[in-house]
Amino acid sequence: xxxxxxxxxxxxxxxxVLLHDQGRVREAERLYHAVLTEDxxxxxxxxxxxxxRLQQGRFGxxxxxxxxxxxxxxxxxxxxxxxxxxxxxxxRLMDATRSYEKAIALRPKFAEAHNNLGYALxxxxxxEEATAKYKRALAIRPQYPEALNNLGNAIHLLGxxxxxxxxxxxxxxxxxxxxxxxxxxGAAFRAIGRFEDAILRYEKAIAIRPDYFQAYNSLGxxxxxxxxxxxxxxxxxxxxxxxxxxxxxxLNRCDxxxxxxxxxxxxxxxxxxxxxxxxxADALTKRGQALFRLGRDVDAxxxxxxxxAANPEHDLAFSEMARCAIKTCNWSRMATLWQEVPxxxxxxxxxxxxxxxxxxxxxxxxxACAKRxxxxxxxxxxxxxxxxxxxxxxxxxxxxxxxxxHGHPTAYLTAELIEIHDRSKFEIIxxxxxxxxxSAIRARLMAAFDQFHDVRGRSDRDVAALMNEMEVDxxxxxxxYTTDARPGIFATRPAPIQVNYIGFPxxxxxxxxDYILADAxxxxxxxxxxxxxxxxxxxxxxxxxxxxxxxxxRIPTRKEAGLPTKGFVFCCFNNCYKxxxxxxxxxxxxxxxVEDSVLWLLSERPTVEANLxxxxxxxxxxxxxxxxxxxxxxxxxxxxxxxxxxxLDTLPxxxxxxxxxxxxxxxxxVTCCGxxxxxxxxxxxxRAVGMPDLVTNDLESYxxxxxxxxxxxxxxxxxxxxxxxxxxxxxxxxxxxYRRHIEAAYVRMWECWQRGEAPTSFMVEPEQDCRLRTEAP
Numbered sequence: 001x002x003x004x005x006x007x008x009x010x011x012x013x014x015x016x017v018l019l020h021d022q023g024r025v026r027e028a029e030r031l032y033h034a035v036l037t038e039d040x041x042x043x044x045x046x047x048x049x050x051x052x053r054l055q056q057g058r059f060g061x062x063x064x065x066x067x068x069x070x071x072x073x074x075x076x077x078x079x080x081x082x083x084x085x086x087x088x089x090x091x092r093l094m095d096a097t098r099s100y101e102k103a104i105a106l107r108p109k110f111a112e113a114h115n116n117l118g119y120a121l122x123x124x125x126x127x128e129e130a131t132a133k134y135k136r137a138l139a140i141r142p143q144y145p146e147a148l149n150n151l152g153n154a155i156h157l158l159g160x161x162x163x164x165x166x167x168x169x170x171x172x173x174x175x176x177x178x179x180x181x182x183x184x185x186g187a188a189f190r191a192i193g194r195f196e197d198a199i200l201r202y203e204k205a206i207a208i209r210p211d212y213f214q215a216y217n218s219l220g221x222x223x224x225x226x227x228x229x230x231x232x233x234x235x236x237x238x239x240x241x242x243x244x245x246x247x248x249x250x251l252n253r254c255d256x257x258x259x260x261x262x263x264x265x266x267x268x269x270x271x272x273x274x275x276x277x278x279x280x281a282d283a284l285t286k287r288g289q290a291l292f293r294l295g296r297d298v299d300a301x302x303x304x305x306x307x308x309a310a311n312p313e314h315d316l317a318f319s320e321m322a323r324c325a326i327k328t329c330n331w332s333r334m335a336t337l338w339q340e341v342p343x344x345x346x347x348x349x350x351x352x353x354x355x356x357x358x359x360x361x362x363x364x365x366x367x368a369c370a371k372r373x374x375x376x377x378x379x380x381x382x383x384x385x386x387x388x389x390x391x392x393x394x395x396x397x398x399x400x401x402x403x404x405x406h407g408h409p410t411a412y413l414t415a416e417l418i419e420i421h422d423r424s425k426f427e428i429i430x431x432x433x434x435x436x437x438x439s440a441i442r443a444r445l446m447a448a449f450d451q452f453h454d455v456r457g458r459s460d461r462d463v464a465a466l467m468n469e470m471e472v473d474x475x476x477x478x479x480x481y482t483t484d485a486r487p488g489i490f491a492t493r494p495a496p497i498q499v500n501y502i503g504f505p506x507x508x509x510x511x512x513x514d515y516i517l518a519d520a521x522x523x524x525x526x527x528x529x530x531x532x533x534x535x536x537x538x539x540x541x542x543x544x545x546x547x548x549x550x551x552x553x554r555i556p557t558r559k560e561a562g563l564p565t566k567g568f569v570f571c572c573f574n575n576c577y578k579x580x581x582x583x584x585x586x587x588x589x590x591x592x593x594v595e596d597s598v599l600w601l602l603s604e605r606p607t608v609e610a611n612l613x614x615x616x617x618x619x620x621x622x623x624x625x626x627x628x629x630x631x632x633x634x635x636x637x638x639x640x641x642x643x644x645x646x647x648l649d650t651l652p653x654x655x656x657x658x659x660x661x662x663x664x665x666x667x668x669x670v671t672c673c674g675x676x677x678x679x680x681x682x683x684x685x686x687r688a689v690g691m692p693d694l695v696t697n698d699l700e701s702y703x704x705x706x707x708x709x710x711x712x713x714x715x716x717x718x719x720x721x722x723x724x725x726x727x728x729x730x731x732x733x734x735x736x737x738y739r740r741h742i743e744a745a746y747v748r749m750w751e752c753w754q755r756g757e758a759p760t761s762f763m764v765e766p767e768q769d770c771r772l773r774t775e776a777p
Contacts, residue, residue, distance in 0.1 A: 009035055009038050009039055009042070012031050012034055012035055013031070013032075013035050013042070013044060013045055013048070015031055016028045016031035016032050016035065016045070016048065017048055019031065020048065020051075020052055025052065025056070028052060029049075029052065032045055032048065032049040032052070033049075036049065040068075041068075041072050043069055043072045043073050043076070043079075046065050046066070046068050046069035046072065047065075047066070047069050047078065047079060047082060049065050050062045050065035050066045050069065050082055050086065051082065053065060053086075054082070054085055054086060054089065057089070059086050059087075059089030059090045060086075060090065062082075062085075062086040062089070063083065063086035063087060063090060066079060066082045066083035066086055067083060069082070069083075070083055075106060076106075077102075077103040077104075077106040077107035077110055077113065078103070080099045080100070080102040080103035080106065080113075081099070081100060081103040081110065081112060081113045081116065083099045084096045084097075084098075084099035084100040084103065084113070084116055084117070084120070085116060087099060088116070088119065088120050088123070091123075093120045093123050093124050094124075096116075096120045097117060097120045097121065097124075100113050100114075100116055100117035100120065101117065104117065109140050110140075111137045111138075111140040111141040111144055111147070112137070114133050114134070114136045114137035114140065114147075115133070115134060115137040115144065115146060115147040115150060117133045118130040118131070118132075118133030118134040118137065118147075118150055118151075118154070119150055121133060122150070122153065122154050122157070127154050127157055127158050128158075130150075130154045131151060131154045131155065131158075134147050134148075134150050134151035134154060135151065138151065143174050144174075145171040145172075145174045145175040145178055145181065146171075148167045148168070148170050148171035148174070148181075149167070149168060149171045149178065149180060149181045149184060151164075151167045152164040152165070152167035152168040152171070152181075152184055152185075152188065153184055155167065156184070156187065156188050156191065158380070159379075159380030159381060159382065160383075161187075161188040161189075161191035161192050162188075162192050162383065164184075164188045165185065165188050165189070165192075168181050168182075168184055168185035168188060169185065172185070177208050178208075179204075179205040179208040179209040179212055179215070180205070182201045182202070182204045182205035182208065182215075183201070183202065183205040183212070183214065183215050183218065185201045186198040186199070186200075186201035186202040186205065186215070186218060186219075186222070187218060189201060190218070190221070190222050190225065192383075192461055193458075193459035193460065193461030193462045193465075195222050195225050195226050195459060198218075198222045199219060199222055199223070202215050202216075202218050202219040202222065203219065206219070211242050212242075213238075213239040213240075213242040213243040213246050213249065214239070214246075216235045216236070216238045216239035216242065216249070217235070217236060217239045217246070217248060217249040217252060219235045220232040220233070220234075220235030220236045220239070220249070220252060220253075220256070221252060223235060224252075224255075224256055224259070225459055226457050227456060227457030228457075229256050229259050229260055230260075232252075232256050233253055233256045233257070236249045236250070236252050236253035236256065237253065240253070244276075245276060247273055247276065247277060247280060247282075247283070250269060250272060250273045250283075251273065251282055251283060251286060253269055254266045254269040254270055254273075254283075254286050254290070255286070257269060258286075258289075258290060258293075263290040263291075263293050263294050264290075264294065266286070266287075266290040267287055267290045267291060267294070270283045270284070270286050270287035270290065271287070274287070279306075279310040280310070281307040281308075281310045281311035281314045281317055282307075282314075284303050284304070284306045284307035284310065284317065285303070285304065285307045285314065285316050285317040285320060287303045288300045288301070288302075288303035288304040288307065288317070288320055288321070288324070289320055291303060292320075292324050292327075295605060295606070295607075297324060297328045297330075297605065297607040298607070300324050301321065301324055301325070301330070301333070304317050304318075304320055304321035304324065305321065308321065315344075315349055315350035315351065316350070318344065318349075318351070319350065319351045319352045319355065322334075322337050322341055322351070322355065322359070323352060323355045325337060326355065326358055326359070326577045327575075327576070327577045327605075327608075328605060328607045328608055328611060329576055329577070329579060329608050329611045329612050329615070330607075330611055331581050331611070331615065337359070338359065341356065341359040341360065342359065342360040342362065342365055345360070345365050345368055345369045345372070346365060346368070348368070348372060349372070350372055350373065350376050351369055351372070351373070352373065352481075353366075353369050353370045353373040353374075353481045353504075353506075353508075353509070354480075354481045354482060354504065356369045357505065357506060357653055357678045358577055358578060358652075358653050361652045361674060361675040361676050361679065363527060363530035363675075363676055364530060366506050366507065366530065366676065367507055367509055367530045367531070367532070368509075369509075370481075370506065370507050370508055370509025370510075370532075371509035371510075371532075372509075373481065373509065374487060374508065374509050374510045377487060377488070378487065378488055378491045378510075382461075382488075382491050382492045383492065384492060384493040385464055385465060385468040385492050385493055385494050386468060386493045386494060386495060386496050389496075390496070390753070390754060390756070391471045391473075392754075393427070393471060393473060395423075395424075395425055395426055395427045396425060396426050396427070396473050396474065396746060396747070396750050397426075397427045397429060397470065397471065397472045397473045397474070398421075398426055398427070398428055398429065398472070398473065398474045398476060398746060399429040399430075399431050399467055399470075399472040399474070399475050399476065399495070400414075400418070400428070400429070400430055400431065400449075400476045400478055401431040401433065401463075401467075401475060401476065401477055401478065401479070401486070401489060401490075402430075402431070402432065402433065402434065402478035402479050402503070403432075403433050403434030403479040403482065403483060403484035403485055403486070404434055404478065404479060404482075404503070405430060405432040405434060405442055405445050405446075406434060406435055406436065406437040406439055406441065406442045407437050407439045407441055407442070408434070409656075409657035410478060410502055410503060410657070411441045411442070411445060412441060412546055412549060412634060412657070413502070413543070413544050413545060413546055413657060413660065414478075414502070414544050414546070415441060415444050415445055415448060415546050415548070416545075416546040416547060416548050416735050417544050417546075417735065417738065417739055417742070418430070418445060418448040418449060419444075419448040420735065420736065420739050421739060421743070422739070422743060423450070425743065425747075426743065426746070427450050427451075428448075428449055428450050429449060429450060429451045429452075429453070429467075429470070429472065430445060430446070430448075430449035430451065430452040430453065431453050431455060431463065431466075431467065431489075432452065432453065432454045432455065432456070433455055433456060433463070433479070433484060433485075433486045433489070434456070434479075434483075434484045435456070435484070436454060436456075451470075453466065460486055460488035460489045460491070460492065461488075461492055463486070463489045463494075464489050464490075464492040464493075464494035465494070466494075467489075467494035467495060468494040468495070472494060472495040473495060473496065473497060473750055473753075474495060474497040474498075474499060474746055474749060474750065475490065475494055475495035475497070475498045475499070476498075476499045476501050477490055477498065477499065477500055477501065477503065477508075477513065478501055478502050478503045479503040479504070480500060480503040480504020480508055481504055481508065482503050482504065485503070487508070487510065490510070490512050490513065491510070491512050493512055496753050497514055497515070497749050497750065497753055497759075498512060498513050498514050498515075499513065499514065499515045499516070499517060499533075499749070500513045500515070500516040500517070500533050501516070501517045502517070502542075502543070502544070505522070505656065505677040505678040505681065506676065506677050506678060507530065507531040507532055507533060508532065508533065509532055510532060511532060513532065513533045514533060514534060514749070514759040515533050515534050515535075515536050515749060515759060516531060516533035516534070516535055516536065517536050517538060517542055517742070517745065518535055518536065518537060518538070518542045518677065519537050519538050519539070519540065519541055519542040519684055520537050520763070521541070521680055521683055521684040521687060522541075522542060522677045522680045522681055522683075522684050523535055523537075523542075523677050523680075525537075525761060527676075528761060534759045534760055534761045534762075535761045536745050536748075536749075536761065536762060536763070536764070537762070537763035537764065538738075538741050538742060538745060538764055539731070539741050539763075539764055539765065539766030540684075540687075540688040540731035540732065540737075540738075540741075540766065541684040541685050541687070541688035541731070541732055542684065543656065543660060543681060543684065543685060544735070544738055544742075545660055545664070545732060545733050545735060545738070546735070547733055547735050549634065549635075549638065549661075549664060550634075550635045550638075551635060551638040551639050551664075551665060552633075552635040552636045552638065552639035553639075554639065555639050555640070555642050555643065556636075556639070556640055556643070558643055561600075561627075561629065561640055561643055562627050562628075562629070563598060563600065563627055563643060564596070564598060566596060567595075567596030567597050567598060568594050568596065568597040568598075568645050568646075568710055569597070569598055569600055569643060569644045569645045569646075570587065570590060570591070570594075570597060570598070570599045570600065570644075570645070570646055570648050570706075571599075571600040571601075571641070571644035571645075571646065571647050571648065571662075571667070572587075572599070572600070572601055572602075572647060572648045572649070572650065572655075573600075573601070573602040573629070573637075573641075573647075573655075573658045573661070573662070574602070574649070574650045574653075574654075574655045574658050575602070576601065576602070576603055576605075576608045576612070577653075578650035578653040578654075578655075579601075579612070579650055580650070580651065580652070581615075582699060583650060583651055583699065584612075584615060584619075585619065586699055586702065586703045586706075587599055587648060588616060588619040588620075588621045589703065590648075590703065590706055590707060590710075591616075591621050591625055592619075592620065592621060593707060594707070594710050597625070597710070598625045598626070598627050599625060599626050599627070599648075600627045600628075600629060600643075600644060601626060601627070601628055601629065602628070602629050602630075603628045603629075603630070604630060604631060609626075609628050612626055613626055637661070638661060638664065638665050639665075641661065641662055641665035641666075641667045642665060642666070642667070644667055645710075645716065646667075646668055646669070646670065646706065646709055646710070646716070647659075647662040647667050647668065647669035647670070648669075648670060648706060649669055649670060649671035649672065649682045651671075651672045651674050651679055651699070651702075652674045652675065652676070652678065652679040653674075653678045653679060654671060654674060654678065654679050654680065654681045654682040654683075655669070655671070655681070655682050656681045656682075659671075659681065659682045659685050660685060660732075663685060663686075663689055663691075663723065663727060663732065664727065664733065666720060666723050666724050666727065667723075668691070668694060668709070668716070668719040668720060668723055669682065669686065669691075669694060670694050670696065670702060670705050670706050670709070671683055671686060671694065671695055671696070671702075672695075672696045672697065672698065672699055672701075672702040673695055673696070673697055682695075683695045685732060688730060688731050688732035689723065689726050689727060689730045689731075689732040689733070690722070690726040690729075690730045691719070691722065691723060691726065694719070731766075741764050741766070744764045745764050748762055748764070
């Protein structure tokens with residue numbers, strides 16, 4: 001049994017505490033050791049030494065000391081509270097909560113224990129319980145800045161950032177030098193789109209703590225939100241200068257370099273991270289993405305493989321690897337992916353909703369993939385701007401929100417529609433979230449809209465607020481989940497009616513889109529269970545066309561186009577990621593049966609060309625019979641279609657804009673009608689242009705029809721002649737008829753809202769007066 005502490009031991013302990021308070025840690029440690037050597041049950045020494053270890057971040061040592069203290073005095077609320085702090089530092093959060101609860105049981109008004117219990121619950125993801133504990137701490141001690149800060153954090157994490165702001169502000173009133181509260185206040189302002197306010201708070205945090213590397217990083221993120229990318233990079237570099245091992249800032253610097261198109265530097269930035277942490281899956285994934293953009297496809301796949309070796313559960317690495325494989329026609333790699341991708345989605349894993357369209361044709365899985373994707377992009381329900389108010393504008397305000405108001409396929413398709421909308425009934429607004437390429441088509445679109453807003457540098461919340469302040473009736477998302485899309489704008493519900501249109505051939509899986517514009521061919525009503533949007537059928541085809549698309553007068557020679565001087569030209573100008581092995585088998589059999597024929601494809605990646613040539617050779621076809629075209633201005637691209645004899649469509653993902661291009665130039669097309677939206681668009685177009693006999697229902701029939709057309713020159717000529725007549729007389733290219741139909745759809749949506757009714761599926765009748773009738777989904 002130990003003897004009570006002597007006066008000498010007490011004096012040594014007092015000296016140790018004094019040295020500890022003065023920051024003379026080594027001397028304090030030596031004296032604490034001396035006390036505990038003499039009296040290993042000295043409660044005060046155990047607690048004080050434990051606190052020193054806590055401050056040093058040596059949580060294991062602290063936990064051991066506080067356990068000993070608790071054994072000495074089980075009735076000490078302080079000892080249990082200190083033990084909870086050590087366990088929290090060790091990430092033993094359930095054990096920590098039990099220690100805090102024991103402290104509170106011993107001392108019910110122990111504000112610190114309530115606060116720390118809240119922190120442990122927050123770390124466990126139990127945010128509502130954490131909020132209650134912070135509020136209890138504040139009920140005991142209203143002027144408790146740490147509890148106010150923590151309460152703000154929990155509310156912010158619950159997606160109620162605006163509600164968190166006053167808690168941070170009150171903490172700062174009590175403690176003006178509270179750098180962490182300034183940082184958190186900045187995060188809350190950033191979350192609600194108040195970027196300038198966020199910048200001021202981050203700068204304040206840095207002024208208080210010049211070594212606050214996390215604040216430099218957050219400041220960089222906010223500057224990037226405002227499009228001030230070079231300034232953002234400077235802040236990331238300051239964060240790294242303070243803490244060279246701070247990987248997050250290095251990763252963000254990599255992202256900023258990508259925004260500036262500096263992919264080579266982004267690769268180097270990732271290499272810097274990997275020099276510090278060779279198995280960092282995030283850095284390996286970002287490196288792979290940059291390499292892919294640089295056209296270094298083999299290196300990109302290798303980087304994704306390393307990321308997955310480091311972390312097999314890394315969803316982005318897997319999604320990007322699968323994307324790289326499909327976009328480069330790397331079918332040896334895809335042999336397992338055809339099954340693995342749907343299997344992962346079926347298990348609820350994250351995968352690119354757009355890329356999934358090329359991997360699987362299950363409507364249930366496409367819906368599941370889209371839902372998981374948007375939950376990842378927008379994990380919490382955001383405050384809603386439109387909350388039920390009904391307004392009455394003089395004209396129906398339709399806002400088209402797009403990342404493609406530049407030299408983009410959807411821009412060329414929709415420009416004329418924007419120009420001819422009925423301005424006596426509609427006000428048409430353009431909201432551009434994509435790049436300004438200074439192209440003629442962008443200038444044309446800007447002139448066509450009644451209002452045009454370039455909002456690239458504004459937050460989702462700011463853009464949504466702009467639309468809401470304008471009292472937009474119908475907000476149309478023309479991008480879906482494609483490049484530069486901004487679904488976060490729609491998540492804040494700026495308008496009472498929100499529509500999915502053209503950009504994404506499938507459901508977006510989000511509760512904040514009311515309708516999808518389609519037609520009876522691409523999206524039959526029986527597919528409604530697999531769509532979160534209500535289905536609206538336009539007559540004929542849903543896909544809009546522009547009759548002002550110019551075709552260059554000069555047609556290049558075959559030699560100029562890289563084609564042989566004679567022989568039948570099969571053509572497919574679809575993106576090569578739409579080509580699948582079963583379809584390619586058909587194409588190669590056609591080449592094998594049609595002497596001197598060639599297959600003319602569109603490609604900008606040497607890897608694709610090499611892979612497809614290799615696949616052709618493996619099927620016994622001379623690789624030279626694959627001819628690859630490269631990008632040209634649109635009018636010249638359209639003109640070269642006239643060198644081709646027959647367009648061969650892809651499956652399960654059809655031609656969309658490329659099908660319109662072919663038909664507009666008078667090039668017949670054979671398609672196979674797929675199971676879902678993305679695989680039925682060409683069928684819709686052919687029916688709308690009066691060429692339904694070019695639609696087949698299986699690849700065997702597809703192959704037979706193509707071979708028959710080649711074998712019967714009179715049939716091919718009849719198809720060409722009929723297409724030339726029909727393109728100017730049938731609905732597909734009748735833009736004014738299309739305009740009346742889509743406007744009728746908008747009116748029907750608007751009337752439904754004005755009556756206070758929930759959105760419902762319906763179809764627009766193809767009459768001149770566009771009479772409407774409701775159709776059961």
